[in-house]
Amino acid sequence: MLLQLRDIARFYGSRLVFKGVSLGVRRQSVTLLAGANGAGKSTLLKIMAGLIRPSAGDILMDDGKEAVSVGFLGHMTFLYPELSAMENLRFWAKLHRLALPLSSFEDMLERVDLSAFAGEKAKSFSRGMAQRLNLARVFLPRPALLLLDEPGTGLDTRSTAILHREIASAKADGAGIVWITHSLEDDIARADTVALLADRRLAFSGSVEDYKRRRGALPTSAIEARPDDVNTRMAGGGEPC
């Protein structure tokens, strides 16, 4: 197991965010993490990244064998506005001890459709362009564990396709991916497992097939993105897209 969470709990002050969360992330898999606003998805992802400490519970990386490289895409882009797209990529790559040739950076910028803007300062980028550069920053080092917090935010259809392609490519390379989504029914086709946070606990964790079988019994607040749509589909017995 690439990442194993055991009985994780987290408080903010005296407020319990969640407790008893046990979850495993395998190599070469995509786990969708969903839940209503405030359920603690981002908090759980930051705990997985090691950015914040759990109030209780254990985290085990790669069965304790070795350190796992982590790529984290949060709500903020980590970009330095005064540096160009290329300079941003090179700074973060060097910080992760990657000695890559110039062509690797050019190739990455090409893949996220930003090669024409390589020398432009990040502060001149639109939200979508900044998010694509952020994707390049995260995917370039090819980390073993990818933690993505709503990576589709601010992306248009074409950019979303780039995101899906990069996620598929990282998975094919063996990465374990945890992906917070507000469009569970849209993204489920790209996932292997689903985890739902609701009522301050992990309401469901299992394979996509298990999820599809049991979703009628799951709290609707966990599938918060479009609960009405989901209920309609379930009532009609149709498969999610």
Add this chain to the structure above:
Amino acid sequence: MLKAALLIASKDLRLTMGRGSGLLQALLLGLLLIFVFSLSLTPGQRMSAQGAAAIFWMASAFCQVLIFSTLYGLEEINGQRQGLVLAPSPAQGVWLGKALAGLCLLVASQTLFLPATIVFLGQEISDLWRLGLAIVIIGDIGIVAIGSLLGALSQGQSARESLLSIVLFPLLAPLFLGGIRIGSAVFSGKLSEGADGWFGIALAFDAIFVASALALFPSVYNAEE
């Protein structure tokens, strides 16, 4: 750790010099302090060597508060602090990188403060200038060591400049006192008895500040909200 520190320092210097505002504010504040104190002198009057040395170090102290506020502020715009925390190099690399960048900016500022002190406060550099250079180097190392630690602590605080000043200045008192005593000797040309003992004190505080920063920085510089 050294590679990460050099990478962060070069990035910080580039951004600070490119943006200009942070360094310019620090320089202007220091120069303004020196100039304002010179207004208390009547034409032709010279300030005492001790007073001039004290004003030089005061300008340096206020300057470095703004420098570290600016340097750590660079990671507040787009959450870059989380990125630095996630980097595989030890957290102390961030402390060292910021300290190195801060040292470069502080020394650059002092190269303007010194001639300003000489011109506006009517001072001369005596044959004891080597002692002055030594105390500036020793003093600056201590200032940036603790400044980089406390800069990280105050990052994200709305009143970070005042917080930095309140915590930093009492801690730096021994270095400032040593700097003033030796600086006074450099300006007057007379080394008072026991003044050279301040080198030992300043070096000891440098060691304490560096050791404290290395030990405490990982717990200070994290992504906890």
